Amino acid sequence: MIIASGALRRLAALGLLTLAACAPAGDQPAAPAAPAAPVAQTPATPAVAPTPPPAAKPEMPTLVVDTFTHGKFDLATQRGHWVVVNFWATWCTPCLKEIPDLDAFDLERDDVSVIGLAYEEIERADMEAFLEEHVIHYPIAVLDVYNPPADFDTPRGLPMTYLIAPDGKVAKKFLGPITSQEITRAMDEYGKVLPAST
Incomplete structure (x- = not known):
């Protein structure tokens, strides 16, 4: 590729101008550094306190709710x-699949009670209609x-289930x-860790 001498001179001049623009103004020696200004000490504690961890849930939870059919x-x-x-x-497919098993477990076992806590925004009439359609x-x-x-x-996801032991503590x-088989296994495991009665 051949570049005309006029074009080559213009390119060289442009390059020199670019370099000149980047160079410091004049050849003046740098001024001596000023003494550093005093710096305030950083406080030992941050200005904003860190978020405390969530409080531990009680060993024996309380729950009082009004139900649709059982007071x-x-x-x-x-x-x-x-x-x-x-x-x-009601919109949770895995939840709906486990209801018949939980219902049978509740009916078959005298030592077990089940309560369903619907964690959703739903009108009372809509829940009543749902309960009429589902046994x-x-x-x-x-x-x-x-x-x-x-x-x-x-709940960060549904379903979520707690097994509360006869002593009122969370077993699992x-x-x-x-x-119901998983619940029964958890009941058996919890029974193994209970102190022997005297």
Whole structure:
């Protein structure tokens, strides 16, 4: 490729101008550095306190809710037998699949009670219509999603189930769908860690 000498001179001049623009103005020596200004000490504690970890949930949770078909449900009155606290929703397919098994488990076992806590925004009439279409014998309550029961974790996914032991303590927390066999295994495991009665 041949570049005309005029074009080559213009290119060289442009390059020199670019370099000149980047060079410091004049050949003046740099001024001596001024003494550093005093720096304020950083406080030992940050200005904004870190967010504290969430408070631990109580060993024996409380739960008092109004249900659609069984009146008021109070977890404290259930001492002496197992309670399955199932967080669910009408739109949750895995929740709907586990309901028949939980319902049969509740009916078959005298030492077990199940309560369903619908964790969703739903009108009372819509829940009543749902309960007319689906056979559920255990009590169902609708929770306020903005003010869920404080003694239980806020569901981050559904279903979520707690197994409460006869002593009122949380025996196990399940995330995701469960079966009555899994609940029975958890009951057996919890029984193995209980101190022997004297």
